[in-house]
Amino acid sequence: MKTSTDGLLSYASKLSGFCVCFLAIFLLTACSKAEQPKPEAEIQLNAVVPPQLSIDAVRFDTTGLTGVESAPNTKRWTSGRALEVSLRCIEVPPDIPCSLSNKEGIRDYFRRCAIQGGGGLVEADVIKIGQVPCAKTIVKVPQQPSGTAYVGSITIPLAQGSYVIRVQSVETGITGMRESAILHNLTASGKVTISEGGVLQNWERDPYDPKIKGDDLVLRNQSEDERYDKLFPTHPLTRVRVALKAILRTIKLDKSVLMAPPFLGP
Structure with missing residues (x-):
C-alpha cells in the first residue's frame, strides 16, 4: 500500500x-498568468495597491x-x-x-x-x-x-x-469494506440491481448531473453518501x-x- x-x-x-x-x-x-507590470508613467499616483x-x-x-x-x-x-x-x-x-x-x-x-x-x-x-x-x-x-x-x-x-x-x-x-457492506444492503433491498451482463444498476452516478456517464469515469457511488459516515x-x-x-x-x-x-x- x-x-x-x-x-x-x-x-x-x-x-x-x-x-x-x-x-x-x-x-x-x-x-495563472499575472498581469504584466505597467510602465511607471501609467500608474496613477493615488492608486491603492x-x-x-x-x-x-x-x-x-x-x-x-x-x-x-x-x-x-x-x-x-x-x-x-x-x-x-x-x-x-x-x-x-x-x-x-x-x-x-x-x-x-x-x-x-x-x-x-x-x-x-x-x-x-x-x-x-x-x-x-x-x-x-x-x-x-x-x-x-x-x-x-x-x-x-x-x-x-x-x-x-x-x-x-x-x-x-x-x-x-x-x-x-x-480496503472496500464500506462499499461492500452498503452494496450488500442495497442489493438485498432491491435498490441496486445487477443486469444480465453483470453491471450494477443505480450504484454509481455523478452527484449533480445524471447524464454524465462513461465506463472510463470515476463516479461517486451510493456508499459515499454522507448519511453512512x-x-x-x-x-x-x-x-x-x-x-x-x-x-x-x-x-x-x-x-x-x-x-x-x-x-x-x-
Whole structure:
C-alpha cells in the first residue's frame, strides 16, 4: 500500500493548468498568468495597491495534528497515516472560468479537474466564510493496487490570489469494506440491481448531473453518501468530512482577507 503522499503523486502529475493549483495535493504550482507590470508613467499616483497575501491571514484549530512544514506560502500538518492537512497561499490571480455565484459552473470546473487527474467528483459546493465566497470540494482518486484516496478542499479565491486548505486521507489495510457492506444492503433491498451482463444498476452516478456517464469515469457511488459516515467513522471519506467541518467551525480570516478585493470571475 502506498503512503498517502506517494499514492497521490500520479494524480498531481496528471493535472494540468489551474487544476494543479486547486486540486493537486502538496505539489501545487500556479499557472495563472499575472498581469504584466505597467510602465511607471501609467500608474496613477493615488492608486491603492492591495496588501500582499500572507499565509498567517488564515487560521484554524489544528489540535491533534503535528506540524511538519512551515514555509512562507505553505503550512502542513499530519495525524500520522490517517490524515494530512495543508494550507497554501497562491499569489497569482485565480483562473477559475466563472464567478462563484455560478454554482453549476463551479461544479463543472472541479469535475473536469478531477477527471483530468484520474479521479472523480464526490461533492462540490459554494459556501461563505465571513461573507467571503469559497468553494468546498471532495474528490476521490483510485489507488493502486487497491483502495481510494479522498481529498477535501476549501478554496478561498480573491482578486489577487487564493488560499487553499486541503485535507486528504487514504484507505489502508483491508480496503472496500464500506462499499461492500452498503452494496450488500442495497442489493438485498432491491435498490441496486445487477443486469444480465453483470453491471450494477443505480450504484454509481455523478452527484449533480445524471447524464454524465462513461465506463472510463470515476463516479461517486451510493456508499459515499454522507448519511453512512456515522457507520464507518474511520473510513477516509468520513475523516475528510469531519476534518472539513472542524476547520469551518474554527476558521478565522484576517481583516486583510475579509477586506481584500473579491474574485468576481475571469
